[in-house]
Amino acid sequence: MRRLFYITILLFCTLYNVQAQSKKEVYLFAYFKNNGQDGLHLAYSHNAYQWTALKNDSSFLKPAVSKDKLMRDPCIIRGADGLFHMVWTVSWKDKGIGYASSKDLIHWSEQQFIPVMMKEEGARNTWAPEITYDSDTKNYMIYWASTVTGKFTETASAREDAYNHRIYYTTTKDFKTFSETKLLYDPGFNVIDASIINDQGRFVMFLKDETPEPVQKNIKVAYADQLTGPYSRAGEAITGNYWAEGPTALKLGKNWLVYFDKYRDHQYGAVLSSDLKNWKDVSDQIALPKGLRHGTILTIKQNELNRLLKQ
Structure with a gap:
């Protein structure tokens, strides 16, 4: 009886560890x-x-939409429906973005082109789209950077092909029907x-100040109480x-890692903060695949990683 008891306990512990491991989050x-x-x-x-x-x-996943067929700046989130939803930049000069969904990050739906800036006369581009989910409204917000000719002339510059996003x-x-495109953020x-x-109910926006003169080219932070804004004035550079x-x-616990x-410099960097105000450079502590470009980080389960490792 005692031996059977110990075997039962051992089996229980093994099963518990396997289940715990399968639920452990992976970045x-x-x-x-x-x-x-x-x-x-x-x-x-x-x-x-x-x-x-x-x-x-x-x-x-190889890109299949737009004439340029690119897949730059991929952003993936796990939706409230359990699916992974991805958007990406399809072209340097197109007026829409790419979209696909997946149950396992391996098998993807047919790729779609979402013409988010087609109705905006003078739109020159649609860059770096991302998705954020609002659990209060049950809406997904897709957002991106665009230059529209003739708008925001107060910050226009002839440099860098006169882009002014x-x-x-x-x-x-x-992801079938979409609201009319609107302006989300004009930080000046x-x-x-x-x-x-x-x-926890406050929306934190990390963004790039793309000002060419006087040159900025740094990361800043803004805040809002609602996902669709209004967002605050951008703070000082954190890079x-x-x-x-x-x-x-x-x-990561109480810390923010950006x-x-x-x-x-053809390399990646990272900064760490516990309060979104004071930042420490931790670039020397990270190690990434060679050639990695702009992307996004999400969390998955260990069992989901195990399936990806088999590919």
């Missing part, structure tokens, strides 16, 4: 390489600092690469004396 980095022509790349981490590329750093958005409940300067996190873009942030692309 997943969705990114692109080169010009985004080969599609979606994924890397994983158990501590959010050291990252390993999946599938030998080959593509999980602001952040626009649309909302959806099902050229802005791209917005990334928004719901922090250092280098050009930074493509912020993606996550909470990754970004030091694109002129």
Whole structure:
């Protein structure tokens, strides 16, 4: 009897450990390489600092929409419906974005082109779309950076092909029907690469100040009480004396860890803060796959990672 008792306890503990391990969260980095022509790349981490590329750093999904067929700046979130929803930049000059969904990050739905800026006369581009879910309204907000010729002339510059971006958005409940496109954020300067996190009811927007003269090229933070704004004035730069873009942030306990692309230096950087005000550079503590470009971080379960490791 005693032996049977111990065997039962052992089996229970083993089963418990397996179940606990399967529920343990893993960090997943969705990114692109080169010009985004080969599609979606994924890397994983158990501590959010050291990252390993999946599938030998080959593509999980090749781009199929727009004439340029690119998949830059991928953003993936796990939706309230349990599906993974992804949006991405399809072209340097198109007026829409790409969208697809997946149950397992391996098998994806047919790719769609969402013409979010088609009705906006003078729209030149649609860059770096992201998705944030609002649990109060049950809406997904998709947002991106666009330059519209003739708008915001007070910050116009002839430099860098005269791009002068602001952040626009649309909302959806099902990724089938979408609200009319609206302006989300005009901080009074050229802005791209917005990334928004719901922090216990307060929405935190990380963004790039794209001002070419006097040059900024840094990451800043703004806040709002509602996902669709209005957002506050952007704070001081949280990055250092280098050009930074493509912020993606996550909470590690009480700390905020923000990754970004030091694109002129051809390397990634990261800063850490407990209060979103005082930031410490931890770039020397991170390790990422070579050639990783702008992307986003999400969490998945260990059993989901196990399936990805088999690819």
